[in-house]
Amino acid sequence: MxxxxxxxxxxxxxxxxxxxxxxxxxxxxAPTGAVTEVTVTVAGMQYVPDTIEVPVGNELVITFENTGDVVHDLVLDNGAGSMQVFPGQAEVIKAGVIGAEVEGWCTIGNHRAMGMELTVIAVGG
Ligand SMILES: [Cu+2]
Structure with missing residues (x-):
């Protein structure tokens, strides 16, 4: 050769x-570099709001305020989530860059079956 x-x-x-x-x-x-900040509260066995729209590529930061009267958490299927949050307490969840739909729910007891579910919708994907 x-x-x-x-x-x-x-x-x-x-x-x-x-x-x-x-x-x-x-x-x-492609991350946009922008951050979508949302506050999620609790009413009974529901997250308010239970649908969050995030432009594709934005980072999502959720302030989870437990405005209910029992302990709750909020975990997402992308691996992010809160610890147990007591009534009157709040925790900030850094949910990362959103590129597709993400489901969230409460892992306490049977709360998910009772309606504690949330959907993050990636808009413009
Ligand atoms: Cu709960």
Whole structure:
């Protein structure tokens, strides 16, 4: 193999490696850098609001205020969530960059079955 052929082979390998790493590093959603802040409260066995609209790529920060009269939490299926929040207490949940629909619910007792569910809708996806 000539030096030139070896050089071009190495170049092709480097190019394909670059391509691979570029693909791996590219996030599935482009973060907008903007933050959507929402306060969620509790009424009976419901989150208020129980639907949150977030522009695709925005970071979502939820202030979860337990305005109910028993302990609740709010966990999301993207891995974010609060600890147990007592009545009159609040916790800020950093829910990350939203790229698709996310479901949320209360893990205490049978609260989810009683209606403590919430949906984060990614708008413009
Ligand atoms: Cu609850």
């Amino acid at each position: 000539s030096f030139r052929a070896q050089l071009s082979k190495a170049g092709a390998l480097a190019a394909s490696l670059l391509l691979l790493s570029a693909c791996a590093a590219e996030p599935s959603i």
